[in-house]
Amino acid sequence: MKRIEYDVLFVGGGISSLSAAHRLVDLAKQEKASLKIAVFEKGKDFGSHILSGAVSNPRAVKKLFPDYETNGFPIEGICKETCVMMLGCKKAWEIPPFISPSEMNKLGYLILSLSNVVKWMASSLTEKVKDSPSIIVDLYNGFPATEVIYNGSRIEGVKVDSTGNAENDNCYGKVTVFGDKGFLSRDIITKFNLTQLPQKWAVGVKEIWETQNDFSGKVWHTIGYPLLDGSFGGGFIYGLKDKRIAIGMIIGLDSENPALHPPQILQNFKKHPWVQGMIKEGKVLKYGAALVPEGGCYSLPREFSVDGGMLIGDALGILNLKGFSGIDKSMESGMTAADIIFEAVQKKDFSSGILRRFKQRLMEGWVGKELNDARYYRYAFHENKKVFGNYLPKIVKGLDESGIVIGLLKAFISDPPGTIGSAINLRKMMSGKIDIGAVKWEEDRKYSKADYKAKETAEPEGFNKNTIYSTADVVFYASTHYHIGNKHIDEFSADVCKQCIQKYHSHGNEVPCVGDCTAEVHQIHIKDNEKVHFMNLENCVQCRTCEIVCPENNLKVNPAEHGSGPDFSGL
Template identity: 30%
Template sequence: MSEVMEYDVVIVGAGPAGLATAIRLKQLAEQQQTDINVCILEKGSEPGAHILSGAVMDPQALTELLPDWEVQGAPLKTKVSADEFHFLGQKGSYKLPHFLLPNCFHNEGNFIVSLGDVTKWLATQAENLGVEIFSGFPAQKIVYGEQGEVIGVETGAFGINKDGTESDAFQPGMEIYGKYTVFAEGARGHLGKELIKQFALDKDADPQSYGLGIKEVWEIAPEKHQEGKVIHTAGWPLDRHTYGGAFLYHAGDNKIFIGMVVGLGYENPHLSPFEEFQSLKTHPMIAKLLEGGKRISYGARAIAAGGLNSLPKLSFPGGVLVGCDAGFLNASRIKGSHAAIKSGSMAAEAIASALSQSRQRDELSDYETSFKQSWLYTELHKARNFKPWMNKGLVIGTLMVGLEQKVLGGKYFWTIHSRTKDAAKLKKASDFAKIEYKKPDGKLTFDRLSSVYLSNTNHNDNQPVHLRLTDPKIPVMHNLAHYAGPESRYCPAGVYEFSEESGDKKLVINAQNCLHCKTCDIKDPLQNITWVTPEGGGGPNYTSM
């Protein structure tokens, strides 16, 4: 029998959205002179351990939530001092004149941050207000009530052997009930995915569109560093039909955050986002900046980039989706932390109002109403066509986004839709020439395993594999036969590889390498791979990412 714990509000995920929800709930409880018991379940070893983002942060939502964040020591120290946008060719680049930059690429008043550090700081603020945070406790299952409403979650057990038996260290999971449950797992949350299907939350939305973001932190020579400078690029090494782009953010202490986002709607199964990112660093403009520097950190994470058109319904009986679990990221601005915090704050206000009326486990329609009346809705509405246009290629996408954002200032009456899921866009390997990527040089470019090492990723080797195949025959019989085994290329951590034994091919899953990026769950052509939570505390342990 599982142990049962009860709270007013249970939050799944100690990222910016979940922590903002908790903080706002406690603020409102203090205003109402009541108490709201709040707990947060975090699958990482600590808040921030699984957080990875560029990141340039718009402080608007944080200022609304915690107006004295600067006095309280929030790690927003590096103010953006310059914006540049470059179109890259293989050898050269074209810098877009600043007056032609659309508003979405203007970062005046924003900050270059480690979102992991911001998350740790938010966790401290939440705990100071009385929020209970249970790190290393993944929410593994949703618990439903007699009427189908969400009543809470069940945490994963510890000490289960790979064969499913219980080890001497076995500890059962706990059932944690809430009057309302908030899901803040980040993009492609495995429980959020279930809820969207269970309650048909996406029946009026476009399919969610994802990108894989890969990031490294470098320490570069002081004479090359320009603190506060923000650079975005488009073009090479990606072809003009593949959505994606790169960023270089000059953070403090001679650090530069360099990364690349590759849209997971790409068609060529030979493409490897990891290798494309390594190629990016060999471009003369970027290589010159990194040469002589030292790579410090590496990580990867899928992002939900569909925007307003792909947002599901936000509430259901007993709970809500917040942050990237719903898909609030503004891909045109390459920003999601402000949207995560704002969505959490709005969800908290709807929950606090319901609790003050002694309601529980009903549907919080006020949350959706608040969103549609907010500045966040206005922002996302202006950018609603960004990803659909960019899905049509770099040239058309750039022209139309420029028209809508720069010329029309986001005021236009048409809406463009994308109706195809990313997984369904992959084409046969025979339709494309194989891409020959250069071997890593160990100076600018690196292999997957040495990169994963820098992420401090760790899983108990004897636990069950948390990457589940619905049909174990599909990887060889279908994916290898038709798509040349794309699992071995779309994963940025070397989790999947094909081996041969006695003349038979088989897929090997190196689950201990998993960065929890969710790319396999998104891009597998037949949706045969399901990511589930591993034992608590496993996965990456990012530092200042």
């Protein structure tokens, strides 16, 4: 049997891979060239494992689809109102535009369901090649790439099935492009020693709600309640069409708190009177969770390409935390990669010498400029932890008691030099106008503290209990499904887990895999009078949070096989 081979393989059917595939097809049609492309997506459908906010600058969409306003491109709305809110436990304060960071102004931006966008892009890609017999595009949903195939230092393809017959299981490409969120790209980064600085991850938890009132076109971002334990993060509410809203929280995984309980942070967010005003008569439609790469410029790999392989989109981690801009950059990375790949196809040269031009071209353009301008953005909060841990809680407490002016005064009086110093340092680093050289931080897992002491936080009163869900209940809305016998999370050593449990439980804390899980996958059971780690794998939403926060690096999440996992359609 002849081996299965394409010109270009894409691993992960997300926004960056499909943008690259569309661009390649456009170039091949322009040049009347032959081209053979395959896209492998682990979800049962394209878009079923895709989750994002999502509010995006339309520039990349306009570039790839100039007629996007009339060609059926799925848009939930155009941002007509935008603001940043500071939340206490009881009150909400709209931060005036002249104080609010300019990058948070989203007027004119597209409000999207990235899941729906990806589904549409896959469908339209198939339509695009119907009249071009020399261009073949094969879309393989339900087929995860589970292993990279190497020939020495060259990437030759990926393993996509497990029948035991290499000719059936393996797929080869002249160039293999990885747009996944770490499932395989992490192995490439490790093998070729591409890590510049560990990625700094956050986890996003999100629900879609049907509401009584119409909030379409409105975009809110929040700081303050319920994230007042010193962890980095905030909330968002985006008004969608058809009387729906997207509501979510983004929480940094470099927290000292080993038991963040992200789904419950989202439930606490929903308890706030300001949020209750939107959802109290509504109903939840969907739930999901996904990792967010926040490290920015200094967490990018040293190289974006190797012989026969490229990294794009989330595999690179090119989200710009300043303004939370990721979709446009992922699309641009895909289109830029496609330009280089097409040159390689024309020259029949897929060596790193050609493919490495991708990094240069991407970083010399607007993507590189914006990432460089924001190179200290995440580091600013990493180095000024008192902002979220000390000063913000005092400000919002004052907001609840007497108003924002009193809150600001309380924070200042508590530590005048500290508040002024932190404010100045934060502003300088966030602006990117100073140069302090390369930054340093460790893997997120290193910051978890077994002896962490949780701070007491007040809870809003008077919320509608029917709008609040336990994690076990809300996971129902992620529509997870796995085939019998699935074992997609590796636990390398049961003894290491037992030691970790003993360490954290001795201080009265949960182990991070349990405390930070977004779907109640990880639990502690008693077996033979001993505490052991147990996994409800059928709950898993494939977010990889447990892998990131495991203090002992003892867990690995693998891509779900045969279309298993959550269904994020519409999220």
